[in-house]
Amino acid sequence: MRAGVMRALTWRAPEIRLRNPGLWAIGSMSLVASFFIILPVLTIILSSFRVGLPGEFSPLTLANYREAFFDPFTWQVLVNTLFFALGTVVVILFFAVPSAWLIQRTDIPLKKLWLTLLALGIVIPTFLKAIAWILLLSPQIGIVNRLLIDAFGLSGPPFNIYNIWGMSFVQGVILTPPAFFMIAAAYKSMDPSLEEASYASGASGLVTFIRINFPLSLPAIIAATLYLFITAIEVFEVPGLIGAPARIFVFSTLIYYATHPEVGLPKYGLAGGYGMIVLVLALLGSYFYYRVIRQSHKYEVVTGKGYRPKLVELGRLRGLAILFLLIYFTLEIFLPFLTLVWASLVPYIQVPSAEAFTKVTLANYLKVPDYAGLRPFLNTALLMLIAPTISMVFSLILSWVVIRSKVKGRYVLDGVAFLPHAVPSILFAVALSYLALAYREFFPVYGTLTIIVLANSIKYISFGTRTVNGALIQIHHDLEEAAEVSGASKVKVLSSIITPLLGSALLNGWLWISLLAFREVTMALTLSSPKNVMLSTLVWNLWSAGYVPEAAALGVMMVFVLGGFLVLARKLGEKVIGGL
Amino acid sequence: MSVEIRNLTKVFGVGEKGVFAVRGVSLTVEKGAFLTLLGPSGCGKTTTLRCLAGLERPDEGEIILSGQVVVSTSRGIYMPVNQRPIGMVFQSYAIWPHMTVFRNVAYPLQSMGIAKGEIRRRVEHCLELVGLGRLEQRLAPNLSGGEQQRVALARALVMEPEVLLLDEPLSNLDAKLREGMRVEIRRLQRQLGITTVYVTHDQVEALSMSDMVGVMHNGRLVELDTPRGVYERPRTRFGAEFIGTANLVRGRRSGLSEGGWKAAETELGTLCYASPGCSEPAGEEVDFLIRPEDICVSPHSAAGPESNMPNRWRGEVTQAIFLGPDLDCEVSVSGVRLRARLTRSHELKAGDQVDVCIDPQNIKPLMRY
Amino acid sequence: MIHERPSESGHCWRFVGSAWLVVLSVSGLFPGNGNAITPTQAERLPRLIEAARREGEIDFAGPSSLTPKGAQALIAALNKKNGLALKLNYVPSTNYPAVVSRVITEIQAGQAPTFDAVYLTEFNMAKLHSRGFLDPFDWRGIFNYVTRDSIHFDDGGILIATIFTLPVYNTNLIKSQDLPKQWEDLVSPRWKKKLVVAKYVQHWVSLSEVWGEEKSVEFLKRLRAQEPLYALYPEIQTRLASGEYALAASQVSPFVEVARQRGMPIDYVDGVTPVPVLFDMMGVPKRSRHPNAARLFVAFSLTPEGQAVWADFTGRSSLFIPGTPAAKFGRGKKLLMRNMKALVENPERFEKLENKFADALGIK
Helix, strand or coil, rough: CCHHHHHHHHCCCHHHCCCCHHHHHHHHHHHHHHHHHHHHHHHHHHHHCCCCCCCCCCCCCCCHHHHHHHHHHHHHHHHHHHHHHHHHHHHHHHHHHHHHHHHHHHHCCCCHHHHHHHHHHHHHHHHHHHHHHHHHHCCCHHHHHHHHHHHHHHCCCCCCCHHHHHHHHHHHHHHHHHHHHHHHHHHHHCCCHHHHHHHHHCCHHHHHHHHHHHHHHHHHHHHHHHHHHHHHHHHCCCHHHHHHCCCCHHHHHHHHHHHCCCCCCCHHHHHHHHHHHHHHHHHHHHHHHHHHHHHHHHHCCCCCCCCCCCCCCCCHHHHHHHHHHHHHHHHHHHHHHHHHHHHHHHCCCCCCCCHHHHCCCCHHHHHHHHHHHCCCHHHHHHHHCCCCCCHHHHHHHHHHHHHHCCCCHHHHHHHHHHHHHHHHHHHHHHHHHHHHHHHCCCCCCCCCCCHHHHHHHHHHHHHHHHHHHHHCCCCCCCHEEEECCCCCHHHHHHHHHHHHHCCCCCHHHHHHEEEHHHCCCCHHCCCCCCCCCCHCCCHHHHHCCCCCCHHHHHHHHHHHHHHHHHHHHHHHHHHHHHHC | EEEEEEEEEECCCCCCHHHEEEEEEEEEEEECCCEECCCCCCCCCHHHHHHCCCCCCEEEECCCCCCEEEECCCCCCEECCCCCCCEEECCCCCEEEEECCHHHHHHHHHCCCHHHHHHHHHHHHHHHHHCCCCCCCCHHHCCCHHHHHHHHHHHHCCCCCEEEEEECCCCCCHHHHHHHHHHHHHHHHHHCCCCEEECCCCCCHHHHCCCCCEECCCCCCCCEHHHHHHHHCCHHHHHHHCCCCEEEEEEEEEEEECEEEEEEEECCEEEEEEECCCCCCCCCCCEEEEEHHHEECCCCCCCCCCCCCCCEEEEEEEEEEEEEEEEEEEEEEEEEEEEEEEECCCCCCCCCCEEEEEEEHHCEEECCC | EEHHHHHHHHHHHHHHHHHHHHHHHHHHHHHCCCCCCCCCHHHHHHHHHHHHHHHHHEEEEEEEEHHHHHHHHHHHHHHHHHCCCCEEEEEEEECHHHHHHHHHHHHHHCCCCCCCCCEEEEHHHHHHHHCEEEEECCCCHHHHCCHHEEEECCCEEEEEEEEEEEEEEEECCHHHCCCCCCCHHHHHHHHCCCCEEEEHHHHHHHHHHHHCCCHHHHHHHHHHHHCCCCCCCHHHHHHHHHCCCCCEEEEHHHHHHHHHHHHCEEEEEECCCCEEEEEEECCCCCCCCHHHHEEEEEHHHHHHHHHHHHHHHHHHCCCCCCCCHHHHHHHHCCECCCCCHHHHHHHHHHHHHHHHHHHHHHCC
8 A cells, every 4th residue: 555655656756846946046146247247358358369359350370379378577466466466465464453352352432433434434435545545645745655754854755656666655555444354254154152251261362362363363364465465466456556557457457458448459368368368367366265264164163043242342452442443543544544535625636835725716616517417326325225135135146055055066166256356356357248238139228327227237246246255154054954854845945044144244345346346447437338327436427537626526516425325235134133 | 652763874975085974774753652762963963854854855765754754865855944843942042033922823824825814823823832932022032042942842842733843943042051952952842742852962861852853873773762771771882981970891791690791701701691581692892881879889898798699899089079979989999990989978089998889780782784 | 740739820720720621512513422312511510519419418438537536527617608418428448458448349349338528649549540440520511610620530540639659757856957857868867767757658669769769769668777666647746746756767747737626836948859649539430329418528529618618628729720828839840740540551560669769678
């Protein structure tokens, strides 16, 4: 009889498999994301084997690689790039590690203020910050240099921004906030009993930080370092503004000038060839990144239990700690912002002087409405709302598949999610633009706002998946299995358990991507059309037309608007997450 | 038959690096019975449970839950976890911290798409059942360990599953609470008549709660019997040593029989034992199990051992530890150290000469394993 | 091609007058030229305006210094003059070659270009022209004020602004007696590490017509040896105004005009000769979506009203149009005009020179 029952049961087999549409949905979403990432990357690779403009179909050739590889200049650039990236991460670590510890694990006051400032810094456009630093550290007019010369009677300027270290310093200061948030997560989730055991052994707060916290957070620090190393290889603005005028080139500037030449036509193929070198560098970096991440599971000190970590009492060192943060924010926000405000108040950019103060005017602010209609604001708002949403939804799905599923090749998927970070933005945008042009009948997004949103959504999937990966690892697997045992489908588990549990991580990631998309200018410029002007491209255009005061005025206004947005988003987020 | 496992095998890793977590486990649990899987960490008990739940996919074997084949590798049947008629309690409780107690317990019913009023009725009933009626609106992180445990239990029971699975549910509780919960879980299980599979490494839990105990070792099910059965008549050396304390004496069957007992030559001398209904070949090496409480120790009498009593030797106390109700005693007989548990009325100390005797009924030959 | 401006001016106008007559008579004599029935000029303008009205808007890639405000001023003036309500969608081009490559890519993909009208330098316009991607138009058949001097690239490109290129300096930082007297003075050791050099070579290409290739390359190499700071034109302005650098080897007139408007302490180094004159042009690419509105817009930029707006916002105007700031500036100067005939006939030669000079200057 049993045999009969069982035979009857075998009929159910296919039905059971097909009754899992949720899994299909998750799988196909992963594939869609991969498709949108891989296609532009393949386009870039293909373009590096062609010469001429996209669409002028030339035969496949190695000419670009010949030009790139047989030029000793390329190797000089490689050395520059590596030193620049290295210098940048050194500066980042110098600021990010102590501030992460101070804000997460000590009783330093005004934590909310520091956190808001960290996020606010991102709002000031990078190129405006770079200009501020030129005004501060240029050997000719640098305010800091002048003050030091006057104060100590020096014969020459002590600082020169026009070298690799000057570039690294500025870039490092600018990239510290993302590093802070990556490292802070590790400190936040560290089991406090490990620290307490150190205190019980008679160690002081500082010794505990150096001997316990720091080594335990090392995987997170190394991971953040590698991630930002790759970022530093790819960023354009600081090397473009500070390095290139002094003929110090890195790959990102080389790629920019290959696609935006002053002489001749853009060489997208050559740019693609350089891009491949960057890609290889970045993939090497990401290989180490993965090794660190894998090993970090050994260090996994997150128990998933609810606990309130004990905060280190700074005592007499409190003043020193605050001073450290103040110095950082002076470098990252106050000085550049003051410079920005100054630049927005004078008819043309000049060093502050008694004479200059007589020229101070609000005229530049009054001109802003003429330069920016309503459209850039609307476009930017849409971008800031839609791009992070798409990015985080895909990040959540990809991360979940990578961290929690047992699908074969899931690590490949993680590698794919990392790709957009490894590819220079300009090339990514050029490829996307060409694809949109070539396939406009199937996918009519060429020259629209949609394509800028799409580009940002894809570009920041790397950042999103890193954020979600880190947070997902910390959520006890049982919480998910308990839901499955309770009869929930995978999709329901994702929506009703994981998403709310990841709440603050998702919100944070969303907010960051929103700000990054707001600031993003290279892709938006490449994809621009009359219909999709962004605030960032507007500021860039004003600046590049020599309208520095107007650009500064717009920049100052953006800082205020986004500062408000930031505070509001935080409040709203706390409310939503707290309400769950 | 409510739970049936046939030849269950699960390998972690692939190829050369593959490790057998479970190999060839077969067992059945009667409807309404309480089976405990007992074993040290890494023995495969949790993996077996997870295969039952559908959280792991076995490499081989069949699983039948209340008459329904949920896994059959040979026929390509695999029912995903969320469709199986089970409830499960996790070691970490896995109470969702972002939900209230009520919503935690209501979750399985929502997944089943049950009407709101019905959900409320059943959740309240269930919380009442586990004694948490007043905490409905509390957020999970604000619960004590014992309360979380009860929420987890309520959540597992609320959909009235055919089979209840519990994965070391008591291991995070303190000793006092654990004792209470043991009784409580067993009471609930009896009251609801729900077939239960329970995983633990704690033998007291296993022996006190179960109808059947399965002992696992290296992925194999080495014992499967009633609690009394696994304690008194283990089949394997591992089973004997893992549960309680075991004196193991190695010997060779002599084939002789003295006074109705079978006999073997051991380090202690000739050992008589009872082995009903078996006729093992002589000359085979065999381990004998002697439980400490089955060893009688008395101060040495000058009269000497009565020669007509089997299993009577002379020995010397090497260690005696007073434990309150009991006296834990180590006796050396012909160089073999035996642990004996005596009542506190015995007043022995190290160096005392003693007579040692063991009833042949209490000596069990073990399977070679 | 060195012209003494005053004498050339008069000659030029006489010539234009006669040419205009010739065109008129030719179009009257041969009605098969273009359209089946060639309407008179009086009929054609309203037709064009009507077609533009139907198109409604213009997508325009203009210099970023025009700014959205300037673009609105332009279209407002055009609308007022013609009784229209056209919309100008202006995209600032920060890099002309990128605009050119985009238009080429789009046309080659068989699509209408993003831009109905483009504003480019003559070298960049040449790249569109050599591929046949500029839409030729009988400008003079409709707009009688458009002179021959303004029509180039086989009726495909209209000269909107003449750009003068000279060294410039911060008037607060250098005394006039210390200024360079001629181009060659820029390579004096006095300016080592103290010079800003533009990342363009068009004007050096012009100078090479006088100097010869060899001398030019030698000069640029020595300029490079000065270890200058390399910058784009707007950036030169910023670096000079802020006082970071005192002297720029070259700057183009629009930025000097704007600098003066804003009260920046920047001025030309006077007396350096000859003055290379570059030609900024506008054109309508093939397959444009709004070609009639675009043509109207391009032609309007040559009217006195249009030139005034361009001059106000960008400091750009054409010396071929009387009364403009450029016409005033050019008066009495030894100007070195771009040889357009040579450029149209052999654009490759110029491209080669550009590359060679960029190489020598170290900006490649």
